[in-house]
Amino acid sequence: MNGTIFTLRNLYRDGTVCLEKTGIPDAKLDAWYLLEYETKISRAMFLADPDKEVEKDKAEHYRKDIAIRAQRIPLQHITGEQEFMGLDFKVNEHVLIPRQDTETLVEEALKKIRPGMQILDMCTGSGCILESILKFAERKEICVSGTGCDISEEALKVAKENDSRLQTGAVFIQGDLFENIAETYDMIVSNPPYIRTEEINRLEEEVKLHDPWIALDGKEDGLYFYRLIVKESVKHIKKGGYLLFETGFDQGKDVSALLEEQGYEEIQIKKDLAGLDRVVMGRYNKE
Known part of the structure; x- marks a missing residue:
C-alpha cells in the first residue's frame, strides 16, 4: 500500500497475492468477489477507473475479509450469501453452501411440476431446492405448495429467512426425516448427506471444516439416508408421485436399486453439466 491511500487496483492486487500465497483455489476470483462485496463496484467500473480511491473503512473491511478467506473460511460465510438458480440465498455455517451441481435436481423437478402439487423437501438445509422450485413454478404461473423438513433447528432458521426473502409461502418442519411428517405429497425431493464417512477428511478444508458434518456424513457406504428416506417415503407419497434425489457421481445405480426395491417405477438417472x-x-404407482 502507498501510505494511507487505498485504490481498487492495489487492494485487488494485494488481496490476490495474499490468497495465492495461502493456496486458495481461484484466488483471483475470490479476491475480486470480496472487492465487489465491500465496495459495490462492478467489473466495468473497475476497468474504467482501477486507480479510484477507496474509502479507508471499506478498504480495511476488504483486507479483513481477505485475511479471513486466507484461513480457508468459505467465501460464502464471509459474504453470507450464495447464488443458486439465479436467486440469492442467505447461508452460514449451519447449512451446506448451495452448489451448481444441485441445480440439476431443481431442473428435473421442474419438468415434473403440475398445478396443485404438494412438494416435500427432505433435509432442506438452506431451503434453496424447495424455494427455487416454488419460485420458478410461480414464474410459470403454476400454483404448487411446499414443505421443507430438517433435523437442524439452526438450518431451518436460515431456510425461513430465505423464504422471507423470496416470499414463496413454504412451510418448514423440524424433525428427524419423516418423524413429524403427517401429510402425503405429489413430489418428494432430497439432497441428503451422502459422503462416505472415511472420505470426508479428504475433502477440501472449506468443506470438511466449515460445512456442517451432519449435512455431509452418509455413514459407511454413503447410502444410509437414501435407505431410510426411500423406505419411509412410500408412506408419504401419493400414487403417481415422484421421488427425486441428488446423488454422488458413483451412487446412481445403488440408489436406483433402492427405489426399485420399494416399488418405484420409471426410474431414471440424470447427469449434471460435467456428465x-x-x-x-x-415414480410410485402403488396404492
Whole structure:
C-alpha cells in the first residue's frame, strides 16, 4: 500500500497475492468477489477507473475479509450469501453452501411440476431446492405448495429467512426425516448427506471444516439416508408421485436399486453439466 491511500487496483492486487500465497483455489476470483462485496463496484467500473480511491473503512473491511478467506473460511460465510438458480440465498455455517451441481435436481423437478402439487423437501438445509422450485413454478404461473423438513433447528432458521426473502409461502418442519411428517405429497425431493464417512477428511478444508458434518456424513457406504428416506417415503407419497434425489457421481445405480426395491417405477438417472450421475428419480404407482 502507498501510505494511507487505498485504490481498487492495489487492494485487488494485494488481496490476490495474499490468497495465492495461502493456496486458495481461484484466488483471483475470490479476491475480486470480496472487492465487489465491500465496495459495490462492478467489473466495468473497475476497468474504467482501477486507480479510484477507496474509502479507508471499506478498504480495511476488504483486507479483513481477505485475511479471513486466507484461513480457508468459505467465501460464502464471509459474504453470507450464495447464488443458486439465479436467486440469492442467505447461508452460514449451519447449512451446506448451495452448489451448481444441485441445480440439476431443481431442473428435473421442474419438468415434473403440475398445478396443485404438494412438494416435500427432505433435509432442506438452506431451503434453496424447495424455494427455487416454488419460485420458478410461480414464474410459470403454476400454483404448487411446499414443505421443507430438517433435523437442524439452526438450518431451518436460515431456510425461513430465505423464504422471507423470496416470499414463496413454504412451510418448514423440524424433525428427524419423516418423524413429524403427517401429510402425503405429489413430489418428494432430497439432497441428503451422502459422503462416505472415511472420505470426508479428504475433502477440501472449506468443506470438511466449515460445512456442517451432519449435512455431509452418509455413514459407511454413503447410502444410509437414501435407505431410510426411500423406505419411509412410500408412506408419504401419493400414487403417481415422484421421488427425486441428488446423488454422488458413483451412487446412481445403488440408489436406483433402492427405489426399485420399494416399488418405484420409471426410474431414471440424470447427469449434471460435467456428465456425471447427479439425480436419481422414480415414480410410485402403488396404492
